[in-house]
Amino acid sequence: MVWCFSVLALPTLFAIPRYLQMYRDNPFSLPELRSQCVVCHTQPEGGGPRNEFGKAFVKEDRLMTETLRTNYPMMFMQDNRALVDDMEVIFSDSENKSILLRKGDSVYRVDLPSKQVKKLEAPDLVAMKLPEAIPQKIIDRSRAKMPEPVYNLPFDGYLVNLPTTRQLPKGAVSVRFTHRFSSSTFNQRRRYGTPFDLFGLDSTATVGYGVSYGLTRRISIGVYRSRFDYLSRAIGGKGENPIEFNGDFHIFQESEGRFPISLVARAALEGDNFFKDFFRPDLQLIVGRSVGSFATVYLVPTVSFNTNPRPRGRELPGEKHSTVALGIGASLRPLKRLPRLALVGEYVPRLWGFNIWNNNYKPTASAGIQFRTYRHAFSFVVTNTRGTTTSAYGQGDTSSFSSHPIDAFSLGFNITRQLH
Numbered sequence: 001m002v003w004c005f006s007v008l009a010l011p012t013l014f015a016i017p018r019y020l021q022m023y024r025d026n027p028f029s030l031p032e033l034r035s036q037c038v039v040c041h042t043q044p045e046g047g048g049p050r051n052e053f054g055k056a057f058v059k060e061d062r063l064m065t066e067t068l069r070t071n072y073p074m075m076f077m078q079d080n081r082a083l084v085d086d087m088e089v090i091f092s093d094s095e096n097k098s099i100l101l102r103k104g105d106s107v108y109r110v111d112l113p114s115k116q117v118k119k120l121e122a123p124d125l126v127a128m129k130l131p132e133a134i135p136q137k138i139i140d141r142s143r144a145k146m147p148e149p150v151y152n153l154p155f156d157g158y159l160v161n162l163p164t165t166r167q168l169p170k171g172a173v174s175v176r177f178t179h180r181f182s183s184s185t186f187n188q189r190r191r192y193g194t195p196f197d198l199f200g201l202d203s204t205a206t207v208g209y210g211v212s213y214g215l216t217r218r219i220s221i222g223v224y225r226s227r228f229d230y231l232s233r234a235i236g237g238k239g240e241n242p243i244e245f246n247g248d249f250h251i252f253q254e255s256e257g258r259f260p261i262s263l264v265a266r267a268a269l270e271g272d273n274f275f276k277d278f279f280r281p282d283l284q285l286i287v288g289r290s291v292g293s294f295a296t297v298y299l300v301p302t303v304s305f306n307t308n309p310r311p312r313g314r315e316l317p318g319e320k321h322s323t324v325a326l327g328i329g330a331s332l333r334p335l336k337r338l339p340r341l342a343l344v345g346e347y348v349p350r351l352w353g354f355n356i357w358n359n360n361y362k363p364t365a366s367a368g369i370q371f372r373t374y375r376h377a378f379s380f381v382v383t384n385t386r387g388t389t390t391s392a393y394g395q396g397d398t399s400s401f402s403s404h405p406i407d408a409f410s411l412g413f414n415i416t417r418q419l420h
Helices: 004-015 019-026 052-059 066-071 122-128 390-394
Strands: 081-084 088-089 098-103 107-111 116-119 173-181 205-214 219-226 245-252 262-271 276-289 293-306 322-332 341-348 348-353 364-372 377-383 409-420
Touching: 052 066, 088 116, 173 219, 262 390, 276 390, 293 341, 322 390
Parallel strands: none
Antiparallel strands: 081 088, 088 098, 098 107, 107 116, 173 205, 173 409, 205 219, 219 245, 245 262, 262 276, 276 293, 293 322, 322 341, 322 348, 341 364, 364 377, 377 409
């Protein structure tokens, strides 16, 4: 069932949004922009606020009209308009079979194959919806530049496990699905009784489901449920069905000339067994910084309270009841021709506090490849933790069946879908 869901979701990852397809189909569209959502949006991957051209496109009833081509020369091939003395030349079709000549209130059609000239009457002009005349000079498209996006925004609300600074628009809903296989990818000798299980893809899995909602432009709330809680299970507890409620407050977003970084404050509360016991509050500060147009780096200091499953008074000597970790992550876009592909990675060392694994502790480490469409994000990852709640991945590697660090890594994937 999981594989069917994944296969069905893959075609949507490469689908072109309908309005971008309209621009792509326009014979005067620029080839270098035909796959770029920044044509209409301030965000490179689409969604969110529209830029000036996007707003004008809406006013034109979402049609690629001649008026748009005239008013926004940087978005189209603008060798289609010119002025010769006081006469305006309009190349009226993409096959270059006819041109229009306008002088004052008179408009003439010149049919190039037959070399015939016809004066157009008022009804014809109304039906053609010609743009207003160019007031004075020729527009030189070579000097016009496409507006740059404000900031290299993240593809998704998460790298692998770490949250990013991606902002959920007001009223939008984001659905999240996580999947972590249980068998080691690199240890060919440990296959749970089978000689080969396709690098862990045939093994059982830990899954998680979540949904987030944009309350305002700056505030979003969410709930996420995983299958297991490895912290309490490690010392004999039931540790099933942890649920995490979380909320994000976007303090400010990185923008040129205003803020050098993006900053988000995040709070969460986890509870095991359908949120009935072992409650763990979490606090995070998410700091994001873009590096040119090809990378974004993140620092995510995290404090998780009450991470020790043992009751107070029954803890082991020297054990703490809280954990402090520092998430370090990055998203790289190595190929300009594939702007919707990114390489993601994260490393989460514990700085202080409780550690359920004692001497077997290894920091959480994850890497993967991420694809983004207009509203979908798909990540195929390799990670050494099956814990996906905040306190779980802050505790470190959760698959401590081997003394070799590389044996702890297994495959997984994330899928998110933003709804409006």
